[in-house]
Amino acid sequence: MAAPMELFCWAGGWGLPSVDPDCLAVLTYARFTGAPLKVHRVTSPWRSPSGHLPALRTRDEGIISKPQQIITHLRKQKYNADYDLSATQSADTLAFVSLLEEKLLPVLIHTFWVDAKNYVEHTRKWYAETIPFPLNFFLPNAMHKRHLERLQLIWGDDYMEDEEKLEKELYREARECLTLLSQRLGSQKFFFGDSPASLDALVFSRLAPLLKAKLPNGKLQQHLKSLQNLCNYCTSILSLYFPWDGGEPLTGVPRAAGTDGSEAEEDPHKRRKQLLSVLVGLVAMLGYAFLSGIVSIQRGSVGPAGRQPVTLEEEEEEEEE
Incomplete structure (x- = not known):
């Protein structure tokens, strides 16, 4: 029997099998089609063979x-x-995919990664608590910067000229996009009837994080929650296709092999990779501290107090299905 394809994606949280929309789209599409994937839910892109998630x-x-x-x-x-x-x-699928990418995705990026209250109290908090030490000191900030650059690229030069006016207009368009999706779905189970398609995987991956996240500033979230058929749509997909892995946060205790009908993979180089990740992350963190002036080296006598050993803890574990 051929070895199954292996999918590396961000771990779950907020009641979802993965918190990342792109990872969630691929996971959902695979579940829709029954593709035989061995899934590795990880808490750092450094655990991916490409350095990116999904892979x-x-x-x-x-x-x-x-x-x-x-x-x-x-x-x-x-x-x-x-x-x-x-x-x-098929033509409708292309049209709605374009609508989602143009009108909804930029506002979702803004909601989770640019809105100061949401980013500090929700998004950054989750990633900082989930990503293993010491990567959690700088990876969330690097991700924030990358999403901000992506948003500026999508919105163009107008973003810097009148940010408040542009945000107001784009949030209005995003609400209209959600309303249009609600009208198109109607009372159907999926967008094209009783069977899910790729459009359903994409729509679900965009709406489910917005629906399930506990955002302190939920302007767009409140509008989504007012569209009951879209809320029921997300809940139905979760219960039908992810009934046993609803995104519970990872713990420091690995699951036993076969507890969810899957095989636990034994990687002989796993510990070495973990140590390398810690060492590289520590060097990067110290380099940043020196360059930014947080830490400086001064000559002088050393006091009698003994140094306390620094301990590194890794609470992140791989989950596979």
Whole structure:
């Protein structure tokens, strides 16, 4: 029997199997199609073979890191959620994907990563508590910077000229996008009837984090919660396709092999990789501290007090299904 494809994605939280929308889209599409994936839920992109999440390790094409390319690869392997769609439905899929990327995604990035209250009290807090020490000191800030640059690239030069006015307009368009999705879904189980398609995986991956996160500033979240059919849609997909891994946060105790019908992978180099991650992270953190002036070296006598040993703890464990 051929070895299964391996998917590396961000760990779960907020009642979701993964907190990252791109990872959630790939996970959901795989569940829709029954693709045989060995899933590694990790708490640092350094645990990924590509250094990015999500990442799919395949036997024939190596490592694939972009979500759409991962889904395309699954289709090539005969796991196609859009196989039965008509030409009109395929055209509708392209139109709604474009709408989501243009009108909704930028506002979701702003909601989680740019809005100061949400970022400090929710997003950064979760990642800082989940990412292992010492990476949690600088990875959340690096992710924040990357998302800010991505948002500025999407919004263009207008973002810097009148940020408040632009945000107001874009949040209005995002609310209209949610309303349009609600009207298109209606009372159906999925967007094209009783069977899920790739559009459902994308919509769910965008809406579920917004619905489940406990955001202190939930302007867009409140509008989503007022659209009951979209809320029921997200809840239904979670219960149907993720009934046993609803995103409980990882603990310091690894699960026993086979506790959820899966195999636990024994990586002989795992401990070495962990130590290397800690050492590289520690060097990067110390380098940042010296460059920023937080720490400086001064010549002088050393006091009699003995130094306390520094201990490193790693509470993150891989979860696989």
